[in-house]
Amino acid sequence: MAERKFAWPARKDTTLIGREIPRIDAVEKCTGKAKYTADINTPGTLFCRLFTSDQLAHGKIKKIDTSAAEKIPGVRAVHLFKDVDDEVRWDGELIVAVAADRDDIAKDGVKAVIVEIEQLDQFVDEADLAAGEKAGRKQELGKKNDGDVDAAIKAAKAVHKGKYGIVTISHMCLEPHGAHCQWDGDKLDVHLSTQNVSGTGSQFAEALEIDAANVTVTANYEGGGFGSKFQADEWGVACAELSKKTGKPVRLMLDRATELKVGGTRPSAFAEITIAGDADGKITAWDSVHWGTAGVGGGGVDVTKLPYVFKFENQRAAQIGLACNVGPNRAWRAPPHPQLCALTMMPIDDLAAKLGMDSYDLFLKNLPQVSNGKEAVYADQMKIAAQAIDWKAKWHPHGKAPEKGPVKRGLGMAIHTWGGGPGACKCTVKVHPDGSVETFLGSQDIGTGTRTILAITLAETFGLPLSAVKVNLGSSKYPQSAASGGSITVGGVSGANRRAAQTALWQIFDKVAEKYKVAADGLVAKGEKILSGDKEVCTWKQAASLLGPMPLEVQGQGPAKDGLTSDTVGGVQMVDLSVDTETGVIRIHKFVCVQDCGLILDEMTAKSQVYGGMIMGVAYALTEERLMDNKTGRYINANLKDYALSRIGDIGELVAIMYQPDSEYERGVVGLGEPPVIAPGAAISNAVHNATGVRVPTIPLTPKRVLDALKGAKA
Amino acid sequence: MLEREDSPTASPPREGPAAVSAGAAASGDTSRSGFNRRDFLRGSGAAIAATAAATAAEDAVAEDKPATVVPAKAVEIKLNINGADHALKVEPRVTLLDALRNDLSLTGAKHVCDTTNCGACTVIVDGKPVFACARLAVECQGKKVTTVEGLTAGQNVDQVVAAFVKHDASQCGFCTPGFVVAVKAFLEANPKANLEQILKGLGGNLCRCGTYVGVQAAALECAGHGKEG
Numbered sequence: 014m015a016e017r018k019f020a021w022p023a024r025k026d027t028t029l030i031g032r033e034i035p036r037i038d039a040v041e042k043c044t045g046k047a048k049y050t051a052d053i054n055t056p057g058t059l060f061c062r063l064f065t066s067d068q069l070a071h072g073k074i075k076k077i078d079t080s081a082a083e084k085i086p087g088v089r090a091v092h093l094f095k096d097v098d099d100e101v102r103w104d105g106e107l108i109v110a111v112a113a114d115r116d117d118i119a120k121d122g123v124k125a126v127i128v129e130i131e132q133l134d135q136f137v138d139e140a141d142l143a144a145g146e147k148a149g150r151k152q153e154l155g156k157k158n159d160g161d162v163d164a165a166i167k168a169a170k171a172v173h174k175g176k177y178g179i180v181t182i183s184h185m186c187l188e189p190h191g192a193h194c195q196w197d198g199d200k201l202d203v204h205l206s207t208q209n210v211s212g213t214g215s216q217f218a219e220a221l222e223i224d225a226a227n228v229t230v231t232a233n234y235e236g237g238g239f240g241s242k243f244q245a246d247e248w249g250v251a252c253a254e255l256s257k258k259t260g261k262p263v264r265l266m267l268d269r270a271t272e273l274k275v276g277g278t279r280p281s282a283f284a285e286i287t288i289a290g291d292a293d294g295k296i297t298a299w300d301s302v303h304w305g306t307a308g309v310g311g312g313g314v315d316v317t318k319l320p321y322v323f324k325f326e327n328q329r330a331a332q333i334g335l336a337c338n339v340g341p342n343r344a345w346r347a348p349p350h351p352q353l354c355a356l357t358m359m360p361i362d363d364l365a366a367k368l369g370m371d372s373y374d375l376f377l378k379n380l381p382q383v384s385n386g387k388e389a390v391y392a393d394q395m396k397i398a399a400q401a402i403d404w405k406a407k408w409h410p411h412g413k414a415p416e417k418g419p420v421k422r423g424l425g426m427a428i429h430t431w432g433g434g435p436g437a438c439k440c441t442v443k444v445h446p447d448g449s450v451e452t453f454l455g456s457q458d459i460g461t462g463t464r465t466i467l468a469i470t471l472a473e474t475f476g477l478p479l480s481a482v483k484v485n486l487g488s489s490k491y492p493q494s495a496a497s498g499g500s501i502t503v504g505g506v507s508g509a510n511r512r513a514a515q516t517a518l519w520q521i522f523d524k525v526a527e528k529y530k531v532a533a534d535g536l537v538a539k540g541e542k543i544l545s546g547d548k549e550v551c552t553w554k555q556a557a558s559l560l561g562p563m564p565l566e567v568q569g570q571g572p573a574k575d576g577l578t579s580d581t582v583g584g585v586q587m588v589d590l591s592v593d594t595e596t597g598v599i600r601i602h603k604f605v606c607v608q609d610c611g612l613i614l615d616e617m618t619a620k621s622q623v624y625g626g627m628i629m630g631v632a633y634a635l636t637e638e639r640l641m642d643n644k645t646g647r648y649i650n651a652n653l654k655d656y657a658l659s660r661i662g663d664i665g666e667l668v669a670i671m672y673q674p675d676s677e678y679e680r681g682v683v684g685l686g687e688p689p690v691i692a693p694g695a696a697i698s699n700a701v702h703n704a705t706g707v708r709v710p711t712i713p714l715t716p717k718r719v720l721d722a723l724k725g726a727k728a
Numbered sequence: 729m730l731e732r733e734d735s736p737t738a739s740p741p742r743e744g745p746a747a748v749s750a751g752a753a754a755s756g757d758t759s760r761s762g763f764n765r766r767d768f769l770r771g772s773g774a775a776i777a778a779t780a781a782a783t784a785a786e787d788a789v790a791e792d793k794p795a796t797v798v799p800a801k802a803v804e805i806k807l808n809i810n811g812a813d814h815a816l817k818v819e820p821r822v823t824l825l826d827a828l829r830n831d832l833s834l835t836g837a838k839h840v841c842d843t844t845n846c847g848a849c850t851v852i853v854d855g856k857p858v859f860a861c862a863r864l865a866v867e868c869q870g871k872k873v874t875t876v877e878g879l880t881a882g883q884n885v886d887q888v889v890a891a892f893v894k895h896d897a898s899q900c901g902f903c904t905p906g907f908v909v910a911v912k913a914f915l916e917a918n919p920k921a922n923l924e925q926i927l928k929g930l931g932g933n934l935c936r937c938g939t940y941v942g943v944q945a946a947a948l949e950c951a952g953h954g955k956e957g
């Protein structure tokens with residue numbers, strides 16, 4: 014018998030893989046049937062509200078008195094996150110939770126809580142290195158140094174020195190962090206808004222000092238996580254404790270302001286950067302110092318990855334952290350690549366201006382210096398993107414927009430990279446004797462289409478329609494799967510399921526071969542039939558019935574080095590926009606992304622990932638930022654009115670081009686969630702630079718920042 | 729922006745969540761203690777501010793009893809939702825959104841911003857789109873309320889739902905029910921809307937995952953403009 018190998022079908026033989034297939038849970042989502050954690054409403058559920066250190070950034074708790082709150086009719090229990098003498102370290106730190114019969118009563122309870130806090134020195138001005146140093150908040154972190162930077166700068170034809178920045182933003186998941194907990198004796202059922210179904214049960218168990226086997230975590234749907242929902246979190250544990258205390262189910266979701274303050278942020282990065290190049294535009298030296306904050310621990314953007322995508326012969330970089338009284342950071346989609354990309358691609362574009370070069374040509378010139386081996390892919394993608402946006406026809410030198418009026422048009426680009434290798438996954442695939450198929454795995458679908466690509470994987474393997482396949486995920490009782498973060502899910506789960514499904518199919522082929530006296534080797538499952546060459550041997554149902562009374566169960570796992578998956582992508586983004594130099598308002602005309610991601614299982618959901626990344630990118634490039642009041646340490650725009658996300662009319666025309674030569678299909682599945690969100694900040698900033706001839710140093714490019722930069726350039 | 733009955737400006741200011749802050753040593757209502765948090769926050773040095781806070785806290789605690797909160801009594805009301813009458817008992821301050829979600833388990837409309845900024849809670853009241861987070865349940869007696877759940881009859885889903893599915897206008901899906909209802913209401917008022925009108929009309933709904941391209945395609949299709957508009 015020929016060797017049986019795990020592999021995807023040849024591209025020409027696929028029926029479902031790579032097609033545009035609507036997600037299989039779309040109807041549930043669009044009709045309101047999909048139940049998120051915030052929707053779990055078992056009879057008697059209590060509601061929680063939180064007393065936080067709202068508007069106070071740093072202090073010491075002197076008194077907590079919940080007695081009045083507890084006397085309010087309908088208030089069932091309180092939970093203390095802090096004790097007297099504990100420190101509060103940022104605006105929004107949790108102090109008390111109140112559980113009550115109704116949400117409004119819980120709010121009454123919070124109003125009746127008395128907490129006294131002695132205020133301590135606070136510092137939140139993450140952009141101001143000197144102030145941070147003065148306040149004793151500065152940490153010297155990593156450094157690196159390759160080649161001879163000073164000599165290279167001296168010898169360079171062009172040297173550009175600039176200041177750059179990208180501010181802190183919050184995750185702003187529309188479904189806030191939270192849980193619904195219910196006990197049955199010593200068993201705990203948790204519905205958790207999580208990206209980590211398999212990994213959070215033990216966190217609950219440890220915090221509650223119960224057996225992990227007694228905890229079930231469920232997340233059938235999750236309303237956005239973006240890297241911020243991997244943990245049980247103190248509020249999740251509080252929810253379980255309040256449920257235990259009251260003997261009732263309890264739901265605790267963060268309110269919007271608290272969600273913004275403590276639900277996760279992306280660290281800031283500000284930098285002084287010198288970049289140098291020769292007359293042809295080859296970059297010969299890089300020298301940077303950057304600082305920023307990831308919270309009270311300082312930290313920030315990892316210096317080892319700067320400069321980003323490129324590795325120059327002479328490069329030096331240093332990182333400084335500022336310990337700030339701000340809510341803790343969490344992984345924010347593609348951490349910390351958006352910041353790295355902004356800090357790297359803006360100076361590169363500035364160097365192009367200095368040399369009087371077309372930015373496209375300068376990027377192209379430097380592709381031999383990329384460090385991820387994707388030189389040829391980038392070159393290809395740049396060509397495709399440039400064609401889509403009509404770069405060569407539209408390009409004008411920086412600041413030389415032909416428009417006579419105040420509105421100037423410009424082009425910008427940036428390139429990015431991401432790993433996206435497969436995460437760990439175990440699954441159980443069942444083929445029932447009636448021919449129906451299902452899979453079980455403790456993974457989750459966080460909006461990325463996990464259910465759909467699994468249905469495609471199984472249906473393609475067994476030659477069935479999507480409707481014959483059922484995907485069971487979202488429970489910690491299923492075989493364990495990695496958390497969904499870092500674009501590792503689609504590769505991880507599709508690989509494991511393909512392995513299990515092929516193994517099951519081979520067993521069924523053996524039974525068919527024996528029964529129908531054909532060679533197992535040549536059998537194919539297609540169109541609900543088993544074929545030998547072009548000849549039908551039997552129907553799928555007949556084949557499945559050979560299993561006897563019990564379903565066939567096969568465990569799959571991964572990752573494995575069998576070619577089903579791989580890693581590392583490139584990607585190019587180009588933007589065409591206008592800047593109103595009188596108002597500072599930016600309008601995006603066209604925004605193109607060319608993205609590789611190996612074999613695409615579902616082109617439709619893949620494109621949606623790309624659009625989604627681009628749109629999140631427009632938001633953080635133009636409007637989105639956490640605003641801290643430096644004087645008081647308050648998070649001053651912790652609401653959806655002042656924390657400005659992009660709306661449907663703000664994004665311009667988006668073009669997502671999936672880069673899909675056969676070489677991509679051949680390298681198997683690679684994750685896609687992170688890459689498209691990385692480059693928008695840099696690409697948009699570069700386009701504004703091209704339009705106006707002025708670098709707006711800090712992202713987001715709000716009208717005020719644009720006007721300030723224009724004014725500064727004139728002065 | 730799609731005009732809802734309760735536009736951000738028209739709606740009365742309602743209490744935000746966790747309205748009591750810890751700012752002024754969290755003594756509760758600062759007006760009663762005579763301590764003005766603004767002044768306190770304006771204090772120049774942190775050391776001074778800390779003293780001020782401690783003093784104010786002592787004053788506040790010495791003078792104040794904790795707030796006595798007496799919410800208005802729950803009342804029996806009847807709501808007509810998706811064509812059926814529902815009897816429920818809620819305090820007058822309970823929003824339509826909370827009544828739908830927490831009393832009737834109609835959880836399609838989502839609780840996201842609570843401040844009429846996101847549209848996730850959009851429902852239709854007497855034919856007009858409404859932010860259910862800014863409308864009291866008691867106000868809706870005698871009116872016809874349609875939620876996203878009302879756009880499905882058996883196996884059949886509304887044309888807008890079908891278009892959302894076809895154009896992949898949902899990712900995590902949390903904003904989606906509100907968006908579906910907003911599109912439905914918008915197109916009922918503007919059945920032949922063009923792209924520009926659609927972009928303007930749907931500006932009241934937010935999506936964090938970035939499904940706007942799909943939403944736009946779905947709305948255009950329902951307005952009879954096919955794929956390219």
Ligand code: FES
Nearest residue numbers: 841842844847861
């Ligand atoms: S929750 Fe009502 S508009 Fe956001």
Ligand code: FES
Nearest residue numbers: 900901935936937
């Ligand atoms: S689909 Fe996630 S917020 Fe819109």
